[in-house]
Amino acid sequence: MRKRYANLARIRTLDPERDWLEIYQTMLRLEFPWDMKLGLNLAFNRSFSIPAIAAVHTATGELTERTQKRIDDTGLLMYEMVLNGFDQPRGREALRRVNQIHRPHDIPNEDYLYVLGCLVVIPTRWLQRYGWRRPCCHEQRATYLFYRELGRRMGITDIPGSYEEFEVWFDAYDAVHLTPNDDAAAIERATRSLLLGRIPRLLAPLGDELVSAMYDVRLREAIQVAAPSWPVRVGLAVALKGRSWLQRWLGKPRAEGLFTNGIATKSYPNGYEIGQLGPVHPTFRWTTPTDDQAS
Template sequence: MTPPTALRQAEEIYRRMAFDTFAQDLKMGLNLGFCRTFAVPEIARVLTATGPDDPAHPGPRQGDRRVDVSVTPEADALWAATRDLLAGRVPGVLGPLAGSAADSLLDEELRRALGVGRPAMPVRAATHTALRLRAATGRVRRRIRGSHRPAGMSMVQ
């Protein structure tokens, strides 16, 4: 197999995974990663001033230095808006629980920086179980629909 063919096949596998099988998972992961920027006061101020959809928004430039993270009114407003957005996507009576479930996806350092309390054990357990079920159903669905390999590509090259 020539390198250009291997590269095209790798790109096809990535596209299938990113835009089909794992599209919602990747989107949620990117959104949670973006939420980490809310804890950086300078970024939170810019985001609340320009709106989180502004394509010119900055990202944290950590490099070798420690980035200052702290509770700010801007970070609080951004996280509250994110929780409301998530609650709007969860159907029916589970909607009000979405904010607490979202809180349980944050690590301890980020919860402290955003001023978010640790969710109750039943909420953390339910969120963990929901994620495990989502992963299991995704594996079953992939087995039913087939492989991510492009046609003609064997397992060992």
């Protein structure tokens, strides 16, 4: 049992103000790999559902017409930054690519801030509810600091000063702006396959209801998805709680971190270059940045 908490013991020896990247990497790669990946998927799903943000994505067609590539590109850019940080070459290149992708769009600061809030709050709440253990204060602080740094390097302003403040801001903004809209419904229909792929084959006939059960009431209303039946909602919660119990008492720490052998995706079976990721805007051509060009 002591070994199960070895990573947590090590995390508690670290200083989240200085070691936030190492702590966040440990959460993703060793402690909660399945839950973190699912939590990030749910975070992006929610961020795409705000009417203003959904309208941008349906206008470009990236999520509704080139769904798999867009999903893969988003994940790859995010994981490159987590795995490499913001100061190593690949992390810097991924960050520069993220900024370049967003530059042609006139996106208000509050919408950027909401997306950042989704990435901070939604995976954390999933871990608090269904993780094999709850994230500790160091992990919660490190999550906030990782995304605060990402936000600063994207030029996002007015970032709340702590996880707790960000959570309060997020809930208030979400309550006002996450409203029913056809663009969000179209995106959810296109991207649902990502979550369906995480459901065991034995439960495939219940797949659509199980995915809907992962959404809360407000999100289901925004994306115009019917509420799942109560047996499915209860069954999913029981199964996830049971999984967390088994992991806590019978599981072992991962011997090898997630993505040790690279990140495999359907869109790039033979590997990828960071410059390939994302849409190709006619207003610019990608070139690999030098260290003094990256930001």
